[in-house]
Amino acid sequence: MHAHDDAPRTAESFVRLAGLPDGPQRRALRDELVRLWLPMAERIAVRFRGRGETLEDLYQVAALGLVKAVDHYEPDRGRAFEAYAVPTITGEIKRHFRDHMWTLHVPRRVQELRNRVRHAMRDLARTTPGRAPTVAEIAAFAQLTEDDVRTGMEALDCFSALSLEAEMPGTDGYALADVLGEPDPGYDTVVDRVTVAPCLQALPERERTILYLRFYRGMTQSRIAEQLGISQMHVSRLLSGCFERLREETAG
Numbered sequence: 618m619h620a621h622d623d624a625p626r627t628a629e630s631f632v633r634l635a636g637l638p639d640g641p642q643r644r645a646l647r648d649e650l651v652r653l654w655l656p657m658a659e660r661i662a663v664r665f666r667g668r669g670e671t672l673e674d675l676y677q678v679a680a681l682g683l684v685k686a687v688d689h690y691e692p693d694r695g696r697a698f699e700a701y702a703v704p705t706i707t708g709e710i711k712r713h714f715r716d717h718m719w720t721l722h723v724p725r726r727v728q729e730l731r732n733r734v735r736h737a738m739r740d741l742a743r744t745t746p747g748r749a750p751t752v753a754e755i756a757a758f759a760q761l762t763e764d765d766v767r768t769g770m771e772a773l774d775c776f777s778a779l780s781l782e783a784e785m786p787g788t789d790g791y792a793l794a795d796v797l798g799e800p801d802p803g804y805d806t807v808v809d810r811v812t813v814a815p816c817l818q819a820l821p822e823r824e825r826t827i828l829y830l831r832f833y834r835g836m837t838q839s840r841i842a843e844q845l846g847i848s849q850m851h852v853s854r855l856l857s858g859c860f861e862r863l864r865e866e867t868a869g
Contacts, residue, residue, distance in 0.1 A: 624699055625653040631692040650687050651680075654702065658683040661706050668714065669728060675710065682709030727772050733759045734769030816866045824859050827852060 627650055634650065637643040662679035666672050686702035737759040741750035752770075756763045817825060823845070830836045830844070838856070842849040 624657070627653060627698060628692065631690060631698055634687075635692055647687060651684055654683055654687070654698070655680060657699070657702070658706050661703065662710065665710050665714070670714070671732060674732070675713075678710050678713045679706050682706035685709065727768060730761070730765050730769035731772040732769075733761060734766055735773060812867055813863055816863050819866075820859060820862070824855055827855055828859055831856065 630646060630650055634643065634646050637646065658679040659676055662672065662675035665675055682705050683702060686698070686705040689705075690698055690701050692698070734755060737755045738750055741754055741758055745754070750758075752763050752766050755761070755770075756766045759766070761769070817828065820828070826845070827841055830841045831838070836844075838852045839849050842852045845852070
């Protein structure tokens with residue numbers, strides 16, 4: 618990768634930085650290098666705007682990547698700093714999207730609440746050392762209701778979707794899919810029974826008896842005929858008549 622025309626000339630400074638021991642002089646030179654290369658980091662951040670994250674946050678992530686690049690760059694390897702810094706900063710921004718952005722679409726209002734709550738928590742942390750700011754404090758600082766703050770706080774931990782094949786914590790190999798419910802055909806049976814109950818009550822006693830013996834006792838038509846003292850053909854006709862009547866009444 619070739620350096621841009623406006624890239625700062627810092628090769629000698631990086632060589633000097635590598636030879637300095639930790640101390641005020643080294644920290645000052647490090648901060649100066651970060652300042653000089655910050656415009657490049659911000660240009661990289663701009664490429665990622667419009668993806669659900671504010672440009673201010675992207676600048677901060679890019680700056681963090683730049684600091685890492687300055688700290689880990691080794692000039693004696695022969696590569697220009699820009700060639701090392703660009704993929705480092707880009708990787709930091711992509712990692713931010715992977716770890717802190719949603720894999721599913723969520724309402725824009727929830728995204729905005731999440732950002733406002735996150736910024737408020739970060740700023741309040743400087744004034745509440747040793748403890749996390751309360752919901753009431755965040756609400757007052759961000760000018761939100763406490764319910765909105767809770768929504769934003771919940772959204773902070775809801776960026777990624779969990780695979781149904783993921784193992785549940787504290788279980789012996791059970792996946793999330795193993796504990797999800799499935800459609801229960803028994804509910805349809807309950808609905809059907811409630812629907813036909815009034816129709817069954819309106820049938821003559823003999824027809825009700827035949828239906829009971831056939832579908833609740835599991836008897837064959839020949840056994841029903843034998844028990845009632847009628848022919849099997851008669852039982853078959855009575856059943857067909859019952860079915861037709863029930864279909865007409867339940868369809869109406």
